[in-house]
Amino acid sequence: MKILLTGGAGYIASHTCIELVKSGHTPIIVDNFYNSQKEAISRVEELCGQSIPFYEIDVCDKEAMSVIFKEHTIDAIIHFAGYKAVGESVAKPLAYYKNNIDSTISVCELMKENGVTKIVFSSSATVYGLAEKVPLKEDMPTGGCTNPYGWTKYMIEQILTDFANANKEMNVVLLRYFNPVGAHESGRIGEDPVGIPNNLMPYICQVAVGKLKQLAIFGDDYPTPDGTGVRDYIHVVDLALGHVAACEFDCKGVEVINLGTGVGYSVLDMVKAFEEANGIKINYTIAPRRPGDIATCYSDATKAKKLLHWEAKHTLVDMCKDSWNWQKNNPKGYNK
Ligand code: UDP
Numbered sequence: 392m393k394i395l396l397t398g399g400a401g402y403i404a405s406h407t408c409i410e411l412v413k414s415g416h417t418p419i420i421v422d423n424f425y426n427s428q429k430e431a432i433s434r435v436e437e438l439c440g441q442s443i444p445f446y447e448i449d450v451c452d453k454e455a456m457s458v459i460f461k462e463h464t465i466d467a468i469i470h471f472a473g474y475k476a477v478g479e480s481v482a483k484p485l486a487y488y489k490n491n492i493d494s495t496i497s498v499c500e501l502m503k504e505n506g507v508t509k510i511v512f513s514s515s516a517t518v519y520g521l522a523e524k525v526p527l528k529e530d531m532p533t534g535g536c537t538n539p540y541g542w543t544k545y546m547i548e549q550i551l552t553d554f555a556n557a558n559k560e561m562n563v564v565l566l567r568y569f570n571p572v573g574a575h576e577s578g579r580i581g582e583d584p585v586g587i588p589n590n591l592m593p594y595i596c597q598v599a600v601g602k603l604k605q606l607a608i609f610g611d612d613y614p615t616p617d618g619t620g621v622r623d624y625i626h627v628v629d630l631a632l633g634h635v636a637a638c639e640f641d642c643k644g645v646e647v648i649n650l651g652t653g654v655g656y657s658v659l660d661m662v663k664a665f666e667e668a669n670g671i672k673i674n675y676t677i678a679p680r681r682p683g684d685i686a687t688c689y690s691d692a693t694k695a696k697k698l699l700h701w702e703a704k705h706t707l708v709d710m711c712k713d714s715w716n717w718q719k720n721n722p723k724g725y726n727k
Contacts, residue, residue, distance in 0.1 A: 651690025
């Protein structure tokens with residue numbers, strides 16, 4: 392299949408690109424490099440041993456985007472493009488609603504005009520909001536999101552559902568990601584956050600490499616086994632393979648699918664696993680809870696296994712080793 396990846400130079404998309412090529416598909420990348428690096432595409436090409444067509448276009452610019460559809464017969468779209476920083480979304484809600492929703496409408500209109508019926512969307516476990524129980528299952532209520540970023544994911548799920556309801560031939564897969572970590576085993580591509588990382592694993596890696604002094608663990612008084620927050624960390628290559636399976640999955644209408652491992656680890660588990668896997672001590676301190684954080688979040692991963700015949704294979708040790716391998720080989724990310 393010829394598959395267009397919006398936001399194709401990003402962390403999850405770049406890994407997906409490689410797995411698509413390995414599975415015999417032809418990826419095409421569109422990205423405006425707002426939050427990603429051109430270098431990521433060069434490295435994907437190096438790892439795939441082939442060139443990948445790419446367009447430097449803002450996905451909201453429908454007219455510019457239409458050129459891609461003139462030049463290629465697209466079979467499916469994976470819509471990764473979007474602003475993704477939780478804290479920034481609280482400070483700049485309008486920018487988040489505008490960019491994330493406009494880009495989705497642009498993609499849907501282009502699909503309609505060009506007869507593309509398949510879309511896979513990067514949603515997030517954040518749409519479950521303050522869920523009352525775990526594991527999180529796809530048919531549990533959504534909403535009650537704790538920040539504008541989460542609400543954009545929630546709204547886009549609704550937009551794509553309505554779009555599919557009005558266009559019966561549409562095939563929409565909403566993938567709810569849990570916590571992606573790790574990197575390609577080569578250490579050539581990985582997560583390259585702008586500024587000080589918000590997420591746990593990149594923060595741990597930057598402490599390990601000496602860029603940051605100390606990890607602040609946000610709260611040790613949660614109702615969890617050791618008091619620190621519990622999440623479902625998933626290796627980015629497993630996540631990428633989940634996208635390949637979603638593209639190949641032939642559903643009519645809309646399917647919502649969690650991509651997680653089904654297992655939760657606490658912040659202290661993660662610190663310990665990283666230390667043991669890589670033989671490095673992580674300096675940390677206990678800090679107050681971070682506003683908007685929930686105690687525990689992990690997936691029920693059975694639906695993905697049943698429908699996509701997919702399940703996460705990488706271990707926590709793989710996640711820690713691959714994250715560190717990327718960080719130590721690229722201490723400044725893509726800007727060596
Ligand atoms: N966390 C932490 N210190 C940090 C970053 C994150 O203690 O510097 C904790 C956070 O409170 C949560 C877990 O690590 O319990 C995962 O946070 P992350 O931001 O990576 O993902 P999300 O909150 O989106 O699940």
